Amino acid sequence: MKLNAEEQAMRDGDGKPGADARQMAMDLLVRYGEALDAERLVDTNNVAGTSGSSSIFIRDFYAKEGALTRDQLFSRFDLDSDQAADEIPNARTFTCHLQTRIDPAHGEMMGTPKDTLDFHLESQNHSASLGVQLLNTCTPYANGNVPVMGEHCAWMESSAVVYCNSVLGARTNTEGCESTASAMLTGKIPYWGFHLDENRFGRHQIDVDVEMDSVMDWGMLGYFTGDAVEEEIPVLTGIKNPASLIRHKHFGAAGASSGGVEMYHVVGQTPEAATIEQAFGPNKPAEIFRYGTEERRRTYETINANGHSDDMDYVMLGCPHYTIEQIWEASKLLAGKRIHDNCALWIFTARGVKDVSDKNGYTKIIEDAGGVIMTDTCSAMSAAVPKGTKVAATDSAKQTHYLPAITGVEAWFGSTEDCVNAAVTGKWKGEAP
Numbered sequence: 292m293k294l295n296a297e298e299q300a301m302r303d304g305d306g307k308p309g310a311d312a313r314q315m316a317m318d319l320l321v322r323y324g325e326a327l328d329a330e331r332l333v334d335t336n337n338v339a340g341t342s343g344s345s346s347i348f349i350r351d352f353y354a355k356e357g358a359l360t361r362d363q364l365f366s367r368f369d370l371d372s373d374q375a376a377d378e379i380p381n382a383r384t385f386t387c388h389l390q391t392r393i394d395p396a397h398g399e400m401m402g403t404p405k406d407t408l409d410f411h412l413e414s415q416n417h418s419a420s421l422g423v424q425l426l427n428t429c430t431p432y433a434n435g436n437v438p439v440m441g442e443h444c445a446w447m448e449s450s451a452v453v454y455c456n457s458v459l460g461a462r463t464n465t466e467g468c469e470s471t472a473s474a475m476l477t478g479k480i481p482y483w484g485f486h487l488d489e490n491r492f493g494r495h496q497i498d499v500d501v502e503m504d505s506v507m508d509w510g511m512l513g514y515f516t517g518d519a520v521e522e523e524i525p526v527l528t529g530i531k532n533p534a535s536l537i538r539h540k541h542f543g544a545a546g547a548s549s550g551g552v553e554m555y556h557v558v559g560q561t562p563e564a565a566t567i568e569q570a571f572g573p574n575k576p577a578e579i580f581r582y583g584t585e586e587r588r589r590t591y592e593t594i595n596a597n598g599h600s601d602d603m604d605y606v607m608l609g610c611p612h613y614t615i616e617q618i619w620e621a622s623k624l625l626a627g628k629r630i631h632d633n634c635a636l637w638i639f640t641a642r643g644v645k646d647v648s649d650k651n652g653y654t655k656i657i658e659d660a661g662g663v664i665m666t667d668t669c670s671a672m673s674a675a676v677p678k679g680t681k682v683a684a685t686d687s688a689k690q691t692h693y694l695p696a697i698t699g700v701e702a703w704f705g706s707t708e709d710c711v712n713a714a715v716t717g718k719w720k721g722e723a724p
């Protein structure tokens with residue numbers, strides 16, 4: 292891989308003696324880029340990652356090898372280095388923290404052991420001290436990190452990556468803890484995959500032949516699409532209603548769960564698909580799928596295959612993290628009502644959104660009904676559900692996909708109204724559209 296003078300200087304350790312963290316980061320990017328056949332690196336001023344060395348297991352593992360300080364641990368794990376650096380320099384480029392596994396305000400309710408919480412908080416302080424913005428959400432694009440069209444980014448989190456590429460027209464591959472940590476310290480990422488024009492064209496066509504009227508409709512279409520195209524780029528045709536941020540959020544998250552969709556085009560809506568010709572570029576559709584009422588019904592049944600009992604224990608909203616508009620809607624559905632004694636309602640969002648919700652009075656309405664708003668994490672990320680939960684419901688196809696596998700519960704998928712009704716009555720009554 293060719294390095295320019297600035298990159299080569301970082302790789303040489305800028306002439307500093309001893310173990311240099313930026314040198315370790317550049318070494319990792321070169322190894323990573325060469326494994327991908329990338330010819331060079333590209334500048335990035337937009338990194339979204341998480342600190343991988345924030346778990347007690349990782350701390351104890353590297354402590355046995357002599358990495359005792361936070362900086363030493365970060366260099367061994369997040370920079371994948373054989374050496375331990377005594378000092379991690381500040382972030383060289385704008386970097387935000389994605390979701391974590393812990394909500395510090397609800398550690399006890401989520402069953403987080405005290406030592407785990409303490410080490411997590413230490414790790415968060417470490418990230419902040421390096422200049423990482425603690426957005427702590429899977430929806431950075433709804434919380435102050437909105438890259439522009441064509442901007443080169445280094446993002447983790449599948450639902451954020453697909454939004455970044457498809458809806459914003461910015462460019463990122465699905466990165467990991469190590470590559471985002473290295474990008475943070477160098478402002479570089481391998482120029483490969485979705486950074487290149489030729490890898491952003493459609494491969495399969497999905498002809499949509501149903502009305503797309505709700506967030507639930509977009510979640511189901513996303514789930515169908517991921518299953519159909521797997522890791523290829525779909526081009527969706529026939530959708531008349533323009534989709535909102537929320538609908539794209541649920542579509543992309545679902546497509547990245549049933550399949551590995553990292554980018555999609557909606558003809559006439561997303562920025563690189565003004566026409567079907569632009570969306571496909573030089574490609575011809577390899578396969579054409581139809582999504583009509585029969586496909587929608589089958590998709591609904593597939594997503595709900597893990598739901599059996601109609602006795603509700605837990606309703607989870609906020610996957611991907613709820614926007615302030617969704618919290619407002621939930622508060623309207625819950626106003627003056629009471630969650631059933633046998634059921635819990637947890638709503639997950641970003642800490643910045645929770646702050647607005649508090650100030651607008653939505654949190655109080657939801658809490659008065661018996662619900663809880665949590666931040667930074669979600670049930671799938673933290674593997675936490677209310678004690679004794681056997682049956683859950685959610686308005687997210689992604690969360691319905693993961694929750695049974697991670698926590699062993701049954702899970703129903705439906706509209707937000709279906710979920711709130713289930714929380715209030717204690718019974719699941721959702722139906723296929």
Ligand code: F3S
Pocket residue numbers: 390429450544609610611612639668669670671672689690
């Ligand atoms: Fe976010 Fe958790 Fe869903 S991190 S995308 S709410 S699985």
